[in-house]
Amino acid sequence: MAENLHELLPADFGTGTFIGRALSPDGPCVIAVRSGQLFDLTEECPTVSGAIERRCFTGGRAMGLVEEGLPQGWSLLSPIDLQAVKASGVTFAISAIERVIEERARGYAGRAAEIRAMLEEKVGAIREVVPGSGEAMRLKQLLIDQGMWSQYLEVAIGPDAEIFSKSPVLSTVGAGAQIGVRSDSSWNNPEPEIVLVCDAAGEVVGATLGNDVNLRDFEGRSALLLSKAKDNNASCSIGPMIRLFDGGFGIDDVRQAHVDLHIQGPEGYVLEGTNDMTQISRDPLDLVAQCLSEHHYPDGFVLFCGTLFAPVQDRDAPGAGFTHKVGDVVTISSSRLGRLPNTVTTSKDAPAWAMGIGAFIRNLTARGLAGRI
Structure with a gap:
């Protein structure tokens, strides 16, 4: 599902600052968008986690206008790397x-x-x-x-929010990638959410979009199956890029955001819905504080804020509700954050997660970048 970068970013991308990642022939690179221009920050900050901690958002090698797209042979990745991936659930009535x-x-x-x-x-x-x-x-x-x-x-x-670990470090997929549901799940759905991006101290520095793919049958049988329902190969999508907070975009924009969902099925089925953040029962900053709690996140963390959207529209049989089919094209969008499109497959058939922490460090070492993390 190849799309041009400027088609994934919000319409006002020229007025904002964005940071993310792309896969080059040499390995993962840190990229930024400023004033409508694309920059490669990898030499100064080879990880998004490090760039956020050091506020390394300026400088970099100019790569041209955003409309010109990524260089030949490059592709967009999930915009996070070493951050812990956390999620909050049941945040809407x-x-x-x-x-x-x-x-x-x-x-x-x-x-x-x-x-x-x-x-x-x-x-x-x-x-x-x-x-x-x-x-x-x-x-x-x-x-x-x-x-x-x-x-x-x-x-x-109750007083305590549900906060859980969604996905291992470096396992998330980005815009245009395949997303996975377990092949043995018969009741599942996407979850269109805003994802807050935080530094090690818990300060929110920006936001992006996420799909917290969910298996309703597994979690419904037992809450102790939450990890099996949530953490599967390719089951966590984030992107397209992180919009950094500045004078034109901040936490109040997150509080007022509408996150739209569009599903196009291979048989012509269409489902649409909206996650209205004004209806959230806990303030996003309260969720961040509960996530931080007494934990330490030395490489920072991201936090899915939850969704009010749960599809109940019947797809195949009356009363059976919605569940994914292989080939569904899921697009999550929000006016200030852009578009996050993915195509559904099974976790078994999705591309294997190959670049874990060890492979990532070895790649950076081979490129002479590991010491700059």
Whole structure:
């Protein structure tokens, strides 16, 4: 799915500063976009993680106008490298209800519609409360008394957010890559999200788009299968590039963002939806603080903020809801962050993850760059 870089970046890319990665014939390179120009920062900062820590966003080798694209033989990568990949779940009321549906359906999509109708009436009040507040705790007790409580409602309205590790370091894929769902999953979906990019101290320096590919059948059978539902080959897509915070783009733009989803199926099926960040139940900076907590992230971290979008539109059979097919083209977009397109395959058939930390360091060493990380 080759696309020109300027078609992936937002329309106002000429007014912003972006940083990311591309694969050259020699190996991964750090690239930046400033004032509509493309720069190679690799000689000064061979990792995005290091560039963020040292605020190495200027300078670099000029590569031409963004409209001219990447050099021949180069391709866009996920814009992160050594950062930990974290994610927050159940940060929207709608997604909380959908997680409870998965739990009560025991991962069987055919029961979802019936359970959804019942739960909407019973637990719809979670939309109105602030997580961790006294009102939320009173609602919790009421739901417990009614036999409606769930571990998912605990993280939806309780004091502690759900924060989990999504994907190993260097395993994420970028715009245009294939994304993977397990070949033995029969109920799964994309999750269009904003991804905050943080330095080692937890300061948010920018944002990008992400697809937290999710297996609803696995997680629905048991929350202890979360890692199996979330962390699979090619199951985490990030891109196209990181938009750095500046005077024209910041955390308030993240809070007001709309993240759109478009799925084009190989059989002509079309699904569209929107993740409206104004409806998030926990402020993005609160999620970052909970992710940082008492942890240390020496190479920084990125944090998926969660999504309110959970597709319930039937695809094949009435009441069966949505699940991916191989060949689905998934495009996540937002006006200030650009477009993140990917094509669905199975995790078994997706390109193997080959450049782990060891291979990455060996590549940088061979290029005389390892000492500059």
